[in-house]
Amino acid sequence: MHELAASVTGPVLEPGDAGFAEELSGFNLAVTHTPALVVGAASTADVVAAVRYAADHGLAVRVQATGHGAEHPITDGLVVTTRRLDTLSVDGGVATIGAGVRWDAVIAAAAPHGLAPVTGSSANVGVVGYLLGGGLGPMARSHGFSSDQLLGATVVAASGEVVDASPEGDAELYWALRGGKGGLGVVTEVRVRLLPLPELYAGSLTFDAPHADAVLRGWIDWTATAPRDVTTSLVTVRFPDLEFLPPHLRGRFLTTLRFAYPGSAEEGERLAAPLRALAPVETDALGTMALTEVAQIHADPTDPGPGWGFGGLLEPLDADFADVFAQTFHPTAPIPFLAIELRHLGGRTAVDVPEGSAVGGRSGAFAFHVVGAPDPSLFAEVLPAAAQGYLAAIAPWVAPETTPNYAGAIESEAEFRTLWPADVFDRLQAVRRRVDPAGIFAYGPR
Structure with a gap:
């Protein structure tokens, strides 16, 4: 058994282990991942242990929930899968959502309250990965990017520290998470504003x-x-x-x-x-x-x-x-x-x-x-x-x-820069350098 397994409650798998391929399988079956290690996180503490292990052993860290965003096979480093982080609650117009939750569950939980999330076009997509990229859903013109409704997030930083990214916590990281996509840490939970929608x-x-x-x-x-x-x-x-x-x-x-x-x-x-x-x-x-x-x-x-x-x-x-x-x-x-x-x-x-x-x-x-x-x-x-x-x-x-x-797949620095206005790109890079100075959260051109 891998040494990391003693520190986490979820599975820790290497190539050749039973369940390795299944743990990494996502929505796009054309992409097959074969990293050095995969950790099926069952708690924020599991993510902390995985990130600290990766930092100690010089492994790049990547994250997968539903696998909808898979573009390239991952062939190295450590992958944290978040599907087991499936907690969900609705209180006072705010949904608290674990990193493994899909939009369909949020829609169903909000509806009895006469509320709705500003969701994507597919309810099968994971909430967190979608929100980190901004998110353009079926009501984009009336309600904006879905990330506009992000109120805060719990993030495991490269140091293994658990950070509150919010206006009251790390406000600059919060700014970056609303559309900055990757290289910022492992998000384990988000808090999202729900909106009243009497008629549609x-x-x-x-x-x-x-x-x-x-x-x-x-x-x-x-x-x-x-x-x-x-x-x-x-x-x-x-x-x-x-x-x-x-x-x-x-x-x-x-x-x-x-x-x-x-x-x-x-x-x-x-x-x-x-x-x-x-x-x-x-x-x-x-x-x-x-x-x-x-x-x-x-x-x-x-x-x-x-x-x-x-x-x-x-x-x-x-x-x-x-x-x-x-x-x-x-x-x-x-x-x-x-x-x-x-x-x-x-x-x-x-x-x-x-x-x-x-x-x-x-x-x-x-x-x-x-x-x-x-x-x-x-x-x-x-x-x-x-x-x-x-x-x-x-x-x-x-x-x-x-x-x-x-x-889609980003192959060059020039393509990477087109994802944001120049001033936003530079500010994002500064946030990434601050929260991940060693660059363990792999993101950007291959």
Whole structure:
């Protein structure tokens, strides 16, 4: 048994041990981690012991909860898995959330109180990793980045000290955690503000292939004067003709508009009317929605599988962008993409919290995300080459700044710097040097 096992209550596993692969398995099954050691933390004390051991033995420390953010295999150092840190409570409009909790549990716990978290599009994603990157959810324009609601966090620093990152504690670390993503310590618990949301009019409208171009162009035009408190996104999907899919989706090329308005059904109907009128609607799933059903707006996959994707932020879109989109991605396009998503930003996302935060991407007008065909044989060469071609085609609209949760794999210092404005990047680096002078929390370019 490994010597660290005597200091922790969770499992301590090395390559070859039973359960090693399972402990490290995440949402993206195309990424397999083989670090020197994995510690399944069952408490903050376990994290303290793991970090101190890593520091004493010169091991880099990385953290995994659900594994949604896995981009590269981890082949060295120590990985702390946090899924066992699953405590959750709601008190007076504040949720206290362990690092292993997913958004679906928070949504369910808040709803009986008439409250809701500012969540991501997928309720299956871990709360902490998502919040550390800022987080753009289905109500981003009306409620901002999800990290704007972060009230404080419990963090294990590189020294093994347990730190309160909050306005009353380490305020600079608190600033950094609200969008700074990594290299700042191991977050074991967060405190998040919940918001009253009496009514929600939301869902989606789906259109068949012949209407894809009209819907894209109409939606782009509509976003130019869209109400500040309405959040929409557009996704075009080329479904493969495979038996595991529902028959009505097999081999189809469909465009879906997602819509979220935190208000009455009457007003929501009025605001959504121009979008319903863009083209004949094949499936209308837009209406009054319970708080517990918010994940149905995007209906993201919930089952693990091999995945590949990339994204970024965009400047305001126009008819020329629609031309490029239509020429690049259509039912017979020779490009190995499964889906391309565009999310309308602005509104509250463009406004920082009064005390300031480290969020990158507030200047973005849109976010985009491309999902590659889920064929691991394409991940090494074919999809990266297609991505470079697509990025070249849309280059006139790509924003100079992105945001960590959309960045994907970071390969260079230049890419790393695009995740935040220059002044925020420099301030973040100063915080990282202070809290982790030896650089044991591996983060940044490989």
